[in-house]
Amino acid sequence: MSLARCLLVQTEIKEFIKRCMLAVGTNASHASSLADVLVEGDLRGHYSHGLNRMDLYVKEIQAGICEKEGKPVVEKESAATALVNGSNLLGPVVGNFCMSLALKKAQDVGIGWVVANGSNHYGIAGYYSMQALKKNMIGMCYTNTSPLVVPTRGKEYTLGTNPISVAAPAKDGDSFVLDMATSAVALGKVELHARNGRSIPEGWGCDANGLPSPDPKAVLSGGGLVPVGGSEATGGYKGYGLALMVEVFCGILAGSHYSKYIHTWRMTNCRANLGQCFVALNPEFFADGFNDRMSDLLYLHRNLEPAGPNMPVMVPGDPERRHNQSCRELNGIPYSLSVVKHMNEVASTLGVTPLLPTHRLLQ
Amino acid sequence: MSLARCLLVQTEIKEFIKRCMLAVGTNASHASSLADVLVEGDLRGHYSHGLNRMDLYVKEIQAGICEKEGKPVVEKESAATALVNGSNLLGPVVGNFCMSLALKKAQDVGIGWVVANGSNHYGIAGYYSMQALKKNMIGMCYTNTSPLVVPTRGKEYTLGTNPISVAAPAKDGDSFVLDMATSAVALGKVELHARNGRSIPEGWGCDANGLPSPDPKAVLSGGGLVPVGGSEATGGYKGYGLALMVEVFCGILAGSHYSKYIHTWRMTNCRANLGQCFVALNPEFFADGFNDRMSDLLYLHRNLEPAGPNMPVMVPGDPERRHNQSCRELNGIPYSLSVVKHMNEVASTLGVTPLLPTHRLLQ
Numbered sequence: 001m002s003l004a005r006c007l008l009v010q011t012e013i014k015e016f017i018k019r020c021m022l023a024v025g026t027n028a029s030h031a032s033s034l035a036d037v038l039v040e041g042d043l044r045g046h047y048s049h050g051l052n053r054m055d056l057y058v059k060e061i062q063a064g065i066c067e068k069e070g071k072p073v074v075e076k077e078s079a080a081t082a083l084v085n086g087s088n089l090l091g092p093v094v095g096n097f098c099m100s101l102a103l104k105k106a107q108d109v110g111i112g113w114v115v116a117n118g119s120n121h122y123g124i125a126g127y128y129s130m131q132a133l134k135k136n137m138i139g140m141c142y143t144n145t146s147p148l149v150v151p152t153r154g155k156e157y158t159l160g161t162n163p164i165s166v167a168a169p170a171k172d173g174d175s176f177v178l179d180m181a182t183s184a185v186a187l188g189k190v191e192l193h194a195r196n197g198r199s200i201p202e203g204w205g206c207d208a209n210g211l212p213s214p215d216p217k218a219v220l221s222g223g224g225l226v227p228v229g230g231s232e233a234t235g236g237y238k239g240y241g242l243a244l245m246v247e248v249f250c251g252i253l254a255g256s257h258y259s260k261y262i263h264t265w266r267m268t269n270c271r272a273n274l275g276q277c278f279v280a281l282n283p284e285f286f287a288d289g290f291n292d293r294m295s296d297l298l299y300l301h302r303n304l305e306p307a308g309p310n311m312p313v314m315v316p317g318d319p320e321r322r323h324n325q326s327c328r329e330l331n332g333i334p335y336s337l338s339v340v341k342h343m344n345e346v347a348s349t350l351g352v353t354p355l356l357p358t359h360r361l362l363q
Numbered sequence: 364m365s366l367a368r369c370l371l372v373q374t375e376i377k378e379f380i381k382r383c384m385l386a387v388g389t390n391a392s393h394a395s396s397l398a399d400v401l402v403e404g405d406l407r408g409h410y411s412h413g414l415n416r417m418d419l420y421v422k423e424i425q426a427g428i429c430e431k432e433g434k435p436v437v438e439k440e441s442a443a444t445a446l447v448n449g450s451n452l453l454g455p456v457v458g459n460f461c462m463s464l465a466l467k468k469a470q471d472v473g474i475g476w477v478v479a480n481g482s483n484h485y486g487i488a489g490y491y492s493m494q495a496l497k498k499n500m501i502g503m504c505y506t507n508t509s510p511l512v513v514p515t516r517g518k519e520y521t522l523g524t525n526p527i528s529v530a531a532p533a534k535d536g537d538s539f540v541l542d543m544a545t546s547a548v549a550l551g552k553v554e555l556h557a558r559n560g561r562s563i564p565e566g567w568g569c570d571a572n573g574l575p576s577p578d579p580k581a582v583l584s585g586g587g588l589v590p591v592g593g594s595e596a597t598g599g600y601k602g603y604g605l606a607l608m609v610e611v612f613c614g615i616l617a618g619s620h621y622s623k624y625i626h627t628w629r630m631t632n633c634r635a636n637l638g639q640c641f642v643a644l645n646p647e648f649f650a651d652g653f654n655d656r657m658s659d660l661l662y663l664h665r666n667l668e669p670a671g672p673n674m675p676v677m678v679p680g681d682p683e684r685r686h687n688q689s690c691r692e693l694n695g696i697p698y699s700l701s702v703v704k705h706m707n708e709v710a711s712t713l714g715v716t717p718l719l720p721t722h723r724l725l726q
Contacts, residue, residue, distance in 0.1 A: 080443035081473035081648045110444035113474045115649050138611065153676045154667040168611045176611060178604040184597055203566075203597040210670025228591065228598045234547055234566040235591045241541040241679040242605075244660070248501065248531045248539060252657055255650025259660055285444045286478050287618025294615055297607070297622055304517040307573025313516045316604040 006340060007332035008355060013039050016347070016355050017054055023350040024061045026090070027069035033092040037123035042333050045323030046179075048188035049124045052339050055346045056121065056266060057090065063268035066090060066120050072097040079109045083254070084116040088271055091122025095141070095276065099128045102280040103135055110285030112278075115249070117256035119274045121145070125165035126179030126320075132280050133169045136291070140279035141165045144250040144258055146265035146272075149183045150224040152237040155210030157224035158260045161186060162246035167317075169283075170294040177317030182243040183225040187265075190216045190225070203230030250275035369703060370695035371718060376402050379710070379718050380417055386713040387424045389453070390432035396455040400486035405696050408686030409542075411551035412487045415702050418709045419484065419629060420453065426631035429453060429483050435460040442472045446617070447479040451634055454485025458504070458639065462491045465643040466498055473648030475641075478612070480619035482637045484508070488528035489542030489683075495643050496532045499654070503642035504528045507613040507621055509628035509635075512546045513587040515600040518573030520587035521623045524549060525609035530680075532646075533657040540680030545606040546588040550628075553579045553588070566593030613638035 014035040021031035034057060042050030060066040067088045076083040082101055086094035098114040105112030122128070125141040132139025145160030161181035168176045185204050193200050194216035202212050205219030205226055212231060213219055227239025251258025254275035263270050283290035297315075304313040327333050344354040377398040384394035397420055405413030423429040430451045439446040445464055449457035461477040468475025485491070488504040495502025508523030524544035531539040548567050556563050557579035565575050568582030568589055575594060576582055590602025614621025617638035626633050646653035660678075667676040690696050707717040 076648060078473045078648055081645075083649045109472065110441045111474060111476050113644065117650060138616075151664055151667065151676055153669050153671070153674045154664075155670045156667055158664065158667065164605075166608045166611065168615070176607065178608055180601045180604060184592065201596050203593065206670075228601045229547065230566065230593065230597055233564050234593055234597075237677075237679075238543045238545075238591045241543060242527075244539065244664075244679060245527075245529045245541055247660060248529065248657070252531070252653060252660060253501075253644075253646060253649040255652060255656070258656065259663060281476065281616075282444075283616060285439060285441055286446045286616040287480065289618060290615060293618070293621065294611070297610060297615060300622065301514055301517075301521065301607075304514065304519060304521065306516050307518045307569075308516070311516045313514055314600075316600075316607060 004337040005334045006337050007330055007334055008340070009332045010039055010043070012355065013042070013051055013333065016343070017051065019352045020054060020058055020347055020350055021061070023352045024058055025068045026061055030069065030090050030093050033096055034090050037092045037095075037127045039333070040127050041124045042335070043324050043327055044124065044126065044320035046124050046320070047339075048186055051335065051343060053121075053123075054343055058346060058350070059268050060120065065268055065271045072116065074101070080105050080111050080113060082112070082114045084114060086116045086119035088118050088120070088273070091120040091274070091276075092127075094119040095122045095128045095278065098276065098278040099131045099139065099141070099280070102278045103132060103137065106137055106280035106282040107135070110282045112280045114278045115254045116276045116278070117254035117273065119143075119256070119276050120272045121274070122276065124179060125163040126167065126177055128278055129165040129167040129179070130175075130177060133167055133175050135280075136169050136283070138169075138281040138283065139167045140277075140281070142246045142249045142277040144247050144256075144262060144275050146262050147260050148187055148225050148265060149227055149243055150206050150210060152227065152232050152240045153210070155206075155208065159240075159243040159247065160262065161225065162243045162250075164242065164246060168294055169291060170298055171291045172295075174295060174298060175317060176294065176298060176315060177320065179316070179320075182228055182239050182246060184228045184230060184239065185225070187225060190219050194220055203234065249277040253277065367700040368697045369700050370693055370697055371703070372695045373402055373406070375718065376405070376414055376696065379706070380414065382715045383417060383421055383710055383713055384424070386715045387421055388431045389424055393432065393453050393456045396459055397453050400455045400458075400490045402696070403490050404487045405698070406687050406690055407487065407489070407683035409487050409683070410702075411549055414698065414706060416484075416486075417706055421709060421713070422631050423483065428631055428634045435479065437464070443468050443474050443476060445475075445477045447477060449479045449482035451481050451483070451636070454483040454637070454639075457482040458485045458491045458641065461639065461641040462494045462502065462504070462643070465641045466495060466500065469500055469643035469645040470498070473645045475643045477641045478617045479639045479641070480617035480636065482506075482619070482639050483635045484637070485639065487542060488526040489530065489540055491641055492528040492530040492542070493538075493540060496530055496538050498643070499532050499646070501532075501644040501646065502530045503640075503644070505609045505612045505640040507610050507619075507625060507638050509625050510623050511550055511588050511628060512590055512606055513569055513573060515590065515595050515603045516573070518569070518571065522603075522606040522610065523625065524588065525606045525613070527605065527609060531657055532654060533661055534654045537658060537661060538680060539657065539661060539678060540683065542679070542683075545591055545602050545609060547591045547593060547602065548588070550588060553582050557583055566597065612640040616640065
């Protein structure tokens with residue numbers, strides 16, 4: 001695998017993704033919504049949920065398992081809740097619609113809890129929870145996903161990496177942004193170790209017999225990811241419980257597909273019909289001084305004495321903030337050249353102008 | 364430590380706890396609320412949150428840091444939310460008040476999100492989330508607690524074991540009940556290993572330098588518990604992030620004490636002023652068929668082929684259900700004789716009739 005990297009400017013990546021999505025017939029504003037969330041994923045350093053995944057969305061549109069245009073539909077509604085049919089549109093279209101609805105309700109009654117069925121992969125969950133920050137509200141977002149995670153004591157995967165994201169505003173634009181899979185690690189990390197011929201730490205994955213395995217290939221062929229917490233002795237059943245909790249908020253409330261009924265990862269033989277959950281919570285309906293306390297909570301943790309040198313204590317969102325900052329200093333987002341080459345190959349099959357990545361090669 | 368056990372009948376333990384709490388001047392209905400949640404903790408096998416903790420509540424009332432009578436007060440309210448001042452009453456009094464309010468709101472608008480300040484320790488979080496099951500709703504409950512958990516990369520504890528509980532109803536009285544600390548294990552487990560001179564698995568706790576330690580005594584003297592996920596490499600920062608999330612829902616929203624400002628565990632020199640969060644979510648406001656899907660989700664996991672013999676795959680709430688069932692078969696709750704003796708000593712200082720534990724000794 002080539003380690004060469006190149007630097008791309010945000011706008012050119014967005015335009016590229018839009019070109020590719022338009023070429024397969026996607027509605028322009030939908031293509032734009034997808035480009036925004038994928039580039040935000042890369043900016044935050046979550047490369048597994050950015051440009052790297054564009055081919056997935058292209059294939060889903062091409063296979064006809066995801067709609068090119070249409071609108072999400074509110075099926076049930078109260079002052080504080082809604083059930084939305086995502087009309088099998090691209091995940092970001094459904095996500096933006098639902099989060100915006102949740103924020104409106106939270107403006108009026110303090111909370112909006114919106115659940116969608118008929119949705120698709122939507123990029124990083126944090127993109128939606130963070131939309132609440134602009135309104136000085138707490139945002140939450142959950143989604144079910146294709147099964148990859150093996151329950152504690154089991155040997156077969158039945159749950160997705162089912163992420164939890166919670167964003168909360170502090171003072172002066174600072175914030176808390178939790179955006180985590182309920183598995184110990186993402187699939188991409190295991191794939192990277194397999195490609196590099198390296199073993200993985202105990203607590204990342206298991207083999208086809210459900211036993212902890214240091215071999216990434218065993219995890220990827222018949223085994224699966226392990227819930228956060230690792231083995232039963234170290235609390236893996238808590239990660240398993242959280243993955244199920246996300247499924248309750250998503251597939252079970254939404255009446256979408258759930259758990260092992262969701263299609264296999266990267267298969268395009270049927271609709272995903274994912275369930276997703278979007279929540280906005282308005283601190284104005286609770287105790288005064290929320291932002292001050294939030295800033296203090298972040299401050300006191302960031303300023304703890306670290307256990308080791310050059311390992312500062314951080315709060316959720318800090319690693320992403322640093323990556324974002326380094327992109328700003330570089331005037332672009334660094335990408336692995338192999339990812340860019342692969343996406344250019346996809347573009348070429350679509351007859352689309354490629355990215356021109358070689359104008360700024362990085363070490 | 365004596366391993367001898369005795370069997371006590373639910374009603375006699377409840378009456379005993381009530382007698383002790385009344386002896387220190389607690390309002391009768393408040394004493395009764397406390398007895399109910401402590402016995403429920405024991406019935407579910409969470410002995411660290413049951414009779415074993417009665418002395419804590421007695422001492423807090425005696426020290427005058429917890430009120431003997433009064434009512435929680437709603438300070439702010441919307442159709443879907445409320446901020447409650449717990450009036451420094453016993454945690455279960457605040458918890459029952461808030462959960463009942465959340466359920467009423469969820470009946471009307473689909474969700475009730477209630478946050479309390481001025482509260483105290485309330486026993487098992489699951490006691491409150493499970494109140495939603497009787498109304499066929501989803502219940503959630505969170506609380507901050509005295510600091511015991513060391514953030515990832517830190518060496519000083521700043522966060523409580525900040526539990527998350529989510530209960531969801533399935534068909535025919537079956538349910539999903541997640542009730543977990545966001546630390547890898549509870550303090551009680553580490554204490555038990557220290558008492559028995561046994562080492563603890565990596566990923567349970569750290570020493571005063573913030574380094575993982577197999578020595579329970581190092582964890583208990585200057586070290587601390589580790590967030591679920593263990594070390595940074597195995598995802599401990601996720602458990603740390605979840606503990607902070609609970610703090611956002613509790614202390615930060617409620618304007619109570621939070622994080623390291625909460626008094627040291629078992630110290631009675633100042634009020635706890637805990638922040639707590641109680642949520643009810645009504646599935647009727649979302650897709651039809653919730654209970655059927657919930658039952659199917661539980662069924663498909665309970666019936667997975669296990670990785671090892673005699674280690675069936677379970678769902679959250681199953682271990683507690685089994686413990687409860689075994690108590691029913693025994694016609695009582697088994698207790699360690701040393702716990703009963705200790706509580707009888709407390710009772711004797713209060714001039715209260717003791718428990719009579721020796722009428723049914725267990726092997």
